[in-house]
Amino acid sequence: MKAIGIVGSPRKNGNTEILTRHTLKAIEEEGVKAELIRLAGLDIEPCNACMVCKKEERCPIDDDLWPIYTKMKKADAIILASPVYFGSVSAQMKALMDRAGYIAMGNGRKFEGKVGGPLVVARRAGHNFTFAQLMYWFHIAGFFMPGSTYWNIAFGREPGEVEGDEEGMTTAWNFGKNVALLVKKLRA
Numbered sequence: 001m002k003a004i005g006i007v008g009s010p011r012k013n014g015n016t017e018i019l020t021r022h023t024l025k026a027i028e029e030e031g032v033k034a035e036l037i038r039l040a041g042l043d044i045e046p047c048n049a050c051m052v053c054k055k056e057e058r059c060p061i062d063d064d065l066w067p068i069y070t071k072m073k074k075a076d077a078i079i080l081a082s083p084v085y086f087g088s089v090s091a092q093m094k095a096l097m098d099r100a101g102y103i104a105m106g107n108g109r110k111f112e113g114k115v116g117g118p119l120v121v122a123r124r125a126g127h128n129f130t131f132a133q134l135m136y137w138f139h140i141a142g143f144f145m146p147g148s149t150y151w152n153i154a155f156g157r158e159p160g161e162v163e164g165d166e167e168g169m170t171t172a173w174n175f176g177k178n179v180a181l182l183v184k185k186l187r188a
Protein backbone atom coordinates (compact mmCIF):
# COMPACT_ATOMS: atom_id res chain seq x y z
CA MET A 1 0.00 0.00 0.00
CA LYS A 2 1.42 3.35 -1.01
CA ALA A 3 0.43 7.01 -0.95
CA ILE A 4 2.06 9.78 -2.93
CA GLY A 5 1.89 13.48 -2.18
CA ILE A 6 2.48 15.70 -5.21
CA VAL A 7 3.58 19.23 -4.31
CA GLY A 8 2.68 21.85 -6.90
CA SER A 9 4.78 24.69 -5.52
CA PRO A 10 7.81 25.84 -7.50
CA ARG A 11 9.44 26.53 -4.12
CA LYS A 12 11.35 23.61 -2.60
CA ASN A 13 10.86 23.22 1.16
CA GLY A 14 8.05 25.78 1.09
CA ASN A 15 4.79 25.75 3.00
CA THR A 16 3.00 23.36 0.67
CA GLU A 17 5.82 20.87 0.97
CA ILE A 18 5.91 21.18 4.77
CA LEU A 19 2.16 20.59 5.00
CA THR A 20 2.36 17.63 2.63
CA ARG A 21 5.26 16.04 4.56
CA HIS A 22 3.16 16.34 7.71
CA THR A 23 0.24 14.54 6.06
CA LEU A 24 2.52 11.85 4.67
CA LYS A 25 4.01 11.31 8.14
CA ALA A 26 0.52 10.64 9.52
CA ILE A 27 -0.05 8.18 6.68
CA GLU A 28 3.22 6.37 7.35
CA GLU A 29 2.40 6.12 11.04
CA GLU A 30 -0.53 3.92 9.99
CA GLY A 31 1.70 1.53 8.07
CA VAL A 32 1.07 2.86 4.56
CA LYS A 33 4.20 3.79 2.59
CA ALA A 34 4.44 7.40 1.44
CA GLU A 35 6.48 9.34 -1.11
CA LEU A 36 6.67 13.06 -1.74
CA ILE A 37 6.96 14.23 -5.34
CA ARG A 38 7.90 17.85 -6.04
CA LEU A 39 6.96 19.53 -9.28
CA ALA A 40 9.56 22.22 -8.46
CA GLY A 41 12.37 22.13 -10.99
CA LEU A 42 10.50 19.75 -13.31
CA ASP A 43 9.25 20.53 -16.77
CA ILE A 44 5.50 19.86 -16.91
CA GLU A 45 4.10 21.52 -20.03
CA PRO A 46 0.40 22.36 -20.37
CA CYS A 47 -1.94 20.06 -22.31
CA ASN A 48 -2.03 20.96 -26.01
CA ALA A 49 -5.26 19.05 -26.73
CA CYS A 50 -3.64 16.84 -29.40
CA MET A 51 -5.96 14.00 -28.27
CA VAL A 52 -3.32 11.31 -28.74
CA CYS A 53 -4.17 10.03 -25.23
CA LYS A 54 -7.74 9.37 -26.36
CA LYS A 55 -6.40 6.67 -28.69
CA GLU A 56 -3.51 5.29 -26.66
CA GLU A 57 -2.14 5.61 -23.16
CA ARG A 58 0.66 8.05 -23.82
CA CYS A 59 1.40 11.74 -24.11
CA PRO A 60 3.58 12.88 -27.00
CA ILE A 61 4.93 15.87 -25.04
CA ASP A 62 8.49 14.93 -24.11
CA ASP A 63 8.90 16.30 -20.60
CA ASP A 64 8.83 15.14 -16.96
CA LEU A 65 5.17 14.06 -16.79
CA TRP A 66 5.43 10.37 -17.62
CA PRO A 67 7.39 9.12 -14.56
CA ILE A 68 4.93 10.97 -12.33
CA TYR A 69 1.91 9.58 -14.18
CA THR A 70 3.37 6.09 -13.78
CA LYS A 71 3.71 6.61 -10.01
CA MET A 72 0.16 7.96 -9.84
CA LYS A 73 -1.12 4.83 -11.56
CA LYS A 74 0.67 2.55 -9.10
CA ALA A 75 -0.30 4.47 -5.95
CA ASP A 76 -3.23 3.51 -3.74
CA ALA A 77 -3.62 7.12 -2.64
CA ILE A 78 -2.78 10.43 -4.30
CA ILE A 79 -2.65 13.78 -2.56
CA LEU A 80 -2.45 16.90 -4.71
CA ALA A 81 -1.04 19.84 -2.75
CA SER A 82 -0.96 23.35 -4.14
CA PRO A 83 -0.19 26.88 -3.05
CA VAL A 84 -2.87 29.41 -3.97
CA TYR A 85 -1.79 31.56 -6.91
CA PHE A 86 -4.23 34.35 -7.71
CA GLY A 87 -7.06 32.42 -6.15
CA SER A 88 -6.26 29.20 -8.00
CA VAL A 89 -3.88 26.22 -8.12
CA SER A 90 -0.33 26.84 -9.38
CA ALA A 91 0.28 26.55 -13.12
CA GLN A 92 2.48 23.50 -12.51
CA MET A 93 -0.32 21.73 -10.65
CA LYS A 94 -2.90 22.64 -13.29
CA ALA A 95 -0.73 21.23 -16.08
CA LEU A 96 -0.37 17.97 -14.14
CA MET A 97 -4.11 17.77 -13.41
CA ASP A 98 -5.05 18.33 -17.05
CA ARG A 99 -2.61 15.90 -18.58
CA ALA A 100 -2.51 13.08 -16.00
CA GLY A 101 -6.28 13.37 -15.58
CA TYR A 102 -7.01 13.17 -19.30
CA ILE A 103 -4.62 10.27 -19.96
CA ALA A 104 -6.03 8.29 -17.02
CA MET A 105 -9.66 8.95 -17.86
CA GLY A 106 -9.27 8.17 -21.56
CA ASN A 107 -7.59 4.84 -20.95
CA GLY A 108 -9.80 2.79 -18.67
CA ARG A 109 -10.20 5.36 -15.89
CA LYS A 110 -6.89 4.43 -14.31
CA PHE A 111 -7.45 6.42 -11.10
CA GLU A 112 -10.89 4.96 -10.38
CA GLY A 113 -11.22 3.63 -6.82
CA LYS A 114 -8.05 5.22 -5.48
CA VAL A 115 -8.08 7.31 -2.34
CA GLY A 116 -7.14 10.97 -2.56
CA GLY A 117 -7.73 14.57 -1.75
CA PRO A 118 -6.34 18.10 -1.79
CA LEU A 119 -4.07 20.17 0.44
CA VAL A 120 -4.01 23.93 -0.04
CA VAL A 121 -1.81 26.72 1.37
CA ALA A 122 -2.17 30.47 0.97
CA ARG A 123 -1.05 33.64 2.66
CA ARG A 124 -4.53 35.06 3.10
CA ALA A 125 -7.34 34.10 0.69
CA GLY A 126 -8.38 31.80 -2.13
CA HIS A 127 -8.16 28.54 -0.21
CA ASN A 128 -11.76 27.50 -0.71
CA PHE A 129 -11.87 28.01 -4.45
CA THR A 130 -8.56 26.20 -4.88
CA PHE A 131 -9.71 23.39 -2.60
CA ALA A 132 -12.87 23.04 -4.72
CA GLN A 133 -10.87 23.15 -7.94
CA LEU A 134 -8.80 20.20 -6.76
CA MET A 135 -11.87 18.34 -5.47
CA TYR A 136 -13.51 18.56 -8.91
CA TRP A 137 -10.49 16.70 -10.30
CA PHE A 138 -10.65 13.96 -7.65
CA HIS A 139 -14.39 13.64 -8.08
CA ILE A 140 -14.49 13.27 -11.86
CA ALA A 141 -11.59 10.80 -11.79
CA GLY A 142 -13.50 8.47 -9.43
CA PHE A 143 -11.45 8.81 -6.25
CA PHE A 144 -12.73 8.11 -2.75
CA MET A 145 -12.07 11.28 -0.76
CA PRO A 146 -11.88 11.05 3.03
CA GLY A 147 -12.59 14.10 5.12
CA SER A 148 -10.74 15.62 8.04
CA THR A 149 -11.62 17.85 10.97
CA TYR A 150 -11.76 20.95 8.77
CA TRP A 151 -11.16 21.59 5.04
CA ASN A 152 -7.54 20.75 4.20
CA ILE A 153 -6.29 24.32 4.09
CA ALA A 154 -3.55 26.21 5.92
CA PHE A 155 -2.11 29.70 6.16
CA GLY A 156 1.47 30.78 5.50
CA ARG A 157 3.47 33.17 3.35
CA GLU A 158 7.23 32.83 3.84
CA PRO A 159 8.59 29.25 3.89
CA GLY A 160 7.95 27.66 7.27
CA GLU A 161 5.15 30.00 8.34
CA VAL A 162 2.58 27.26 7.84
CA GLU A 163 3.96 25.45 10.89
CA GLY A 164 2.51 28.30 12.96
CA ASP A 165 -0.98 27.49 11.74
CA GLU A 166 -1.77 24.90 14.36
CA GLU A 167 -5.28 24.13 13.14
CA GLY A 168 -4.12 23.86 9.53
CA MET A 169 -1.36 21.43 10.50
CA THR A 170 -3.76 19.37 12.62
CA THR A 171 -6.29 19.24 9.80
CA ALA A 172 -3.62 18.01 7.38
CA TRP A 173 -2.51 15.41 9.93
CA ASN A 174 -6.05 14.13 10.51
CA PHE A 175 -6.62 14.02 6.77
CA GLY A 176 -3.52 11.81 6.45
CA LYS A 177 -4.85 9.47 9.13
CA ASN A 178 -8.15 9.13 7.27
CA VAL A 179 -6.39 8.55 3.95
CA ALA A 180 -4.43 5.66 5.49
CA LEU A 181 -7.50 4.26 7.23
CA LEU A 182 -9.49 4.24 3.98
CA VAL A 183 -6.65 2.73 1.94
CA LYS A 184 -6.33 -0.08 4.48
CA LYS A 185 -10.07 -0.74 4.51
CA LEU A 186 -10.32 -0.76 0.73
CA ARG A 187 -7.31 -3.03 0.30
CA ALA A 188 -8.23 -5.40 3.17
Ligand SMILES: Cc1cc2nc3c(=O)[nH]c(=O)nc-3n(C[C@H](O)[C@H](O)[C@H](O)COP(=O)(O)O)c2cc1C
Residues within 6 Å of the ligand: 009, 010, 011, 013, 014, 015, 016, 017, 083, 084, 085, 086, 087, 088, 121, 122, 123, 124, 125, 126, 155, 156, 157, 158, 159
Ligand atom coordinates in the same frame (compact mmCIF):
# COMPACT_ATOMS: atom_id res chain seq x y z
C1 LIG B 1 2.25 34.21 -8.08
C2 LIG B 1 1.72 34.12 -6.67
C3 LIG B 1 0.37 34.30 -6.45
C4 LIG B 1 -0.16 34.23 -5.16
N1 LIG B 1 -1.50 34.38 -4.98
C5 LIG B 1 -2.03 34.30 -3.74
C6 LIG B 1 -3.45 34.42 -3.53
O1 LIG B 1 -4.24 34.55 -4.44
N2 LIG B 1 -3.89 34.36 -2.23
C7 LIG B 1 -3.05 34.21 -1.18
O2 LIG B 1 -3.52 34.21 -0.06
N3 LIG B 1 -1.72 34.03 -1.36
C8 LIG B 1 -1.19 34.07 -2.60
N4 LIG B 1 0.16 33.86 -2.79
C9 LIG B 1 1.00 33.51 -1.63
C10 LIG B 1 1.24 31.99 -1.56
O3 LIG B 1 0.05 31.24 -1.66
C11 LIG B 1 1.91 31.64 -0.20
O4 LIG B 1 3.14 32.34 -0.10
C12 LIG B 1 2.15 30.16 -0.04
O5 LIG B 1 2.64 29.91 1.24
C13 LIG B 1 3.16 29.63 -1.04
O6 LIG B 1 3.38 28.26 -0.84
P1 LIG B 1 4.84 27.61 -0.93
O7 LIG B 1 5.63 28.14 0.25
O8 LIG B 1 4.61 26.17 -0.88
O9 LIG B 1 5.42 28.06 -2.24
C14 LIG B 1 0.70 33.95 -4.06
C15 LIG B 1 2.08 33.77 -4.29
C16 LIG B 1 2.58 33.83 -5.57
C17 LIG B 1 4.07 33.60 -5.81
